[in-house]
Amino acid sequence: MNKTEIKYYLIMAGSTSHMLRGDKLLKDKAVGTSLVPAPSEYGTVCATAIKVKIEDKEISEKILRENNITIEGIYPDKPRRLAGLVEKLMDSVISPEFMEVLKKIEDGEDLKEQDIVLLLSTERKAEKEALFHAADRMRKEIVGDVVDIRGAVEFSNYCRKDCRYCGIRKSLDDLNRYRMCEDEIMEVVHHLHEIGLKTVILQSGEDLWWTPEKISSLIKRVKDETKMNITLSIGERAKEEYELYKNLGTNNFLLKIETTNRKLFDFIHPDDDYDHRVKCSSWLRELGYLNGSGNIIGLPGQTVEDIAKDILFFKEMGINMIGIGPFVPAKGTPLEGYPQGDIEMTLKAVAVTRIVCKRVFIPATTALASLDPDGQTKALKAGANTIMLINTPAKYRYNYQIYSDKNMVDLESAFIAVEESGRKMPPYLKVKREDCIK
Ligand code: SAH
Numbered sequence: 001m002n003k004t005e006i007k008y009y010l011i012m013a014g015s016t017s018h019m020l021r022g023d024k025l026l027k028d029k030a031v032g033t034s035l036v037p038a039p040s041e042y043g044t045v046c047a048t049a050i051k052v053k054i055e056d057k058e059i060s061e062k063i064l065r066e067n068n069i070t071i072e073g074i075y076p077d078k079p080r081r082l083a084g085l086v087e088k089l090m091d092s093v094i095s096p097e098f099m100e101v102l103k104k105i106e107d108g109e110d111l112k113e114q115d116i117v118l119l120l121s122t123e124r125k126a127e128k129e130a131l132f133h134a135a136d137r138m139r140k141e142i143v144g145d146v147v148d149i150r151g152a153v154e155f156s157n158y159c160r161k162d163c164r165y166c167g168i169r170k171s172l173d174d175l176n177r178y179r180m181c182e183d184e185i186m187e188v189v190h191h192l193h194e195i196g197l198k199t200v201i202l203q204s205g206e207d208l209w210w211t212p213e214k215i216s217s218l219i220k221r222v223k224d225e226t227k228m229n230i231t232l233s234i235g236e237r238a239k240e241e242y243e244l245y246k247n248l249g250t251n252n253f254l255l256k257i258e259t260t261n262r263k264l265f266d267f268i269h270p271d272d273d274y275d276h277r278v279k280c281s282s283w284l285r286e287l288g289y290l291n292g293s294g295n296i297i298g299l300p301g302q303t304v305e306d307i308a309k310d311i312l313f314f315k316e317m318g319i320n321m322i323g324i325g326p327f328v329p330a331k332g333t334p335l336e337g338y339p340q341g342d343i344e345m346t347l348k349a350v351a352v353t354r355i356v357c358k359r360v361f362i363p364a365t366t367a368l369a370s371l372d373p374d375g376q377t378k379a380l381k382a383g384a385n386t387i388m389l390i391n392t393p394a395k396y397r398y399n400y401q402i403y404s405d406k407n408m409v410d411l412e413s414a415f416i417a418v419e420e421s422g423r424k425m426p427p428y429l430k431v432k433r434e435d436c437i438k
Contacts, residue, residue: 008077009057010049012038014070016229020251022069023050023288029063031056034318035290036359037143037385039075048290051077051359079108080358082137092126105134111356116308119355120348128348135351135383142359143385146424149414150231150363151192152201154392154400155180159205161235164268165296167330167401168205174332176399179209182218186225188391193226195411196430200228201254201388206235212244219248231292236276239283246287253284254292256323259299260313261306268299268335278317285318294323296367297349298341307349315357321386322360324349325367328403343372347382354383361386364417366409376413380421387414411436 013019019035026033031052038049052060057074064071085106086099094102101115111119119131156179157168168175189200200222204210215234222230231252232245242253257277259265265274285291295310314322326341346368354362363386364379372378376387390409392400415433418425 006076006078007054008051009054009060010036010039010051010075010077011060011064012049012072012075013064014072016048016251018069019048019050020288022064022067025063025067025069026050026052026060027286027288029059031060031063033060034285035288035320037320037361039142039144039359077359080138080141081108082106082134082141085134085137089126089130092130093124094127094130095124098122098124098127098130102130102134105138105355111352113305113308113312116311116352116356117304119352120304120307120345122348128344131348131351132382135354136381138354138358139362139383139385143361145422146385146426147380147414147418147421148199148361148386149197149389149411149426149429150199150201150386151188151197151389151391152203153180153185153188154203154390154396155185156204156207156210157396157400158207158209160208161206161269162271164270164334165299165327165330165403167333167403168399169333172332178396178399179207180393180396182214182221184393185218186221188393189222189226189228192391193228194430196428197389198229198426198428199231199252200226201231201233201252203233203254204235210234212237212241215241216244216248219245219250223249231290233292236272236280239287242280242283242289243287246289250289252290252292252321254294254321254323255281255284256292256294256296257281257310257313258294258296259302259306260295260310261302264299264302264306267301281317281319290320290361291318292321292323292361293317293319294321294325294365295349296325296327296341297346298327298339300335300338304345307345308352311349311353311356314353314360319357320360322353322357322362323365324353324362325365326371328367328370330401330403340371341367343368343375343378347378350379350384351382363388366390367403369409369413370403374420376409376417377420380417380423387417389414 229251233254364376364384368375
């Protein structure tokens with residue numbers, strides 16, 4: 001079989017609500033689908049497409065038409081070849097083994113674990129540059145030049161869990177705990193809506209004070225008052241709860257696996273269970289969320305093989321948004337004394353993830369911005385296509401330091417990163433750079 005023949009089709013619906021309804025209808029009729037960023041050449045910027053297997057194309061089209069879902073177009077999910085990638089590099093100092101993997105990328109072949117390990121392990125300048133270049137081309141071909149901008153509100157730092165790396169873990173006694181009330185959260189949401197953003201990320205510790213009723217009420221208000229897309233990042237909850245939030249219109253869910261090495265997972269999560277976390281992620285996928293995951297780079301004892309396995313896990317799980325950040329030692333945590341994660345390794349992981357997972361959202365993470373003032377620009381040049389602004393009100397922000405010295409990712413720094421990486425701000429943004437100079 002030709003390794004690069006077309007296996008999937010991408011269905012573009014007429015609007016976000018048609019896309020979500022259509023996806024649900026297909027899933028209910030047992031058609032396997034996933035939601036992926038729409039190719040830049042076909043769609044409205046940053047829109048999401050429904051991906052179906054080639055053999056399900058006709059039945060999907062039929063189901064959607066019968067249910068009055070507007071279809072804007074159906075396109076083959078073309079295998080991505082990066083023509084000329086290797087030829088351009090012939091004069092550089094690149095080992096034959098590394099060149100072989102680059103050739104696979106050029107030909108659109110799937111990478112194996114050992115290929116990924118090879119890419120991640122390189123310390124040679126020319127090889128790193130080639131890797132970033134390949135990821136940047138893949139990003140450009142697949143999701144285009146627009147950087148999606150989202151706004152995050154960290155609405156509670158109460159947490160029932162004791163993750164060893166985390167700066168809001170349960171047993172940190174001298175931390176001021178806060179919960180924003182619904183009105184305070186809505187004030188931020190309205191601000192984000194006014195500046196034109198399409199997605200708000202509601203993030204918190206695992207805070208059960210926020211019952212399903214309270215979270216539902218918040219979701220309804222965001223939807224009623226702004227119609228914005230909602231990303232929830234509130235940790236592990238029952239499947240029924242995830243379903244409730246989905247039915248109320250929540251679009252995305254972020255639940256990072258952090259590491260796929262079980263032993264390491266157990267060590268950093270004294271009160272969590274690896275299989276259960278994976279199960280939560282599968283539920284989210286089943287329920288039709290745009291499914292977010294990710295990992296932390298540079299955890300104590302983590303190997304390059306572990307990172308390669310993480311990336312293959314994202315691919316196998318059909319993850320749509322992948323947050324990759326360096327480990328940042330947080331004050332007062334048991335891991336405070338460990339060295340921070342390596343920035344270069346984080347960037348290499350971003351690049352390989354773009355190459356392997358292709359049609360996904362990859363944020364230039366806050367953790368990266370915390371460790372390197374140019375971190376966001378570097379990530380955007382290595383395959384990332386999203387920026388998450390931190391919009392938690394100043395009076396609370398200091399107390400949501402999941403890692404210490406968390407850098408404020410604000411609109412101004414986003415403008416700078418987008419400009420420096422030669423990219424475009426999204427057309428929906430209603431403010432200009434001059435408007436946000438402090
Ligand atoms: N409670 C939610 C949200 C977690 S905070 C949940 O369980 O999903 C969001 C992310 O911050 C985490 O998933 C983790 O990857 C990252 N994070 C927390 N502490 C960190 C640290 N010290 N260094 C790097 N990343 C960290």
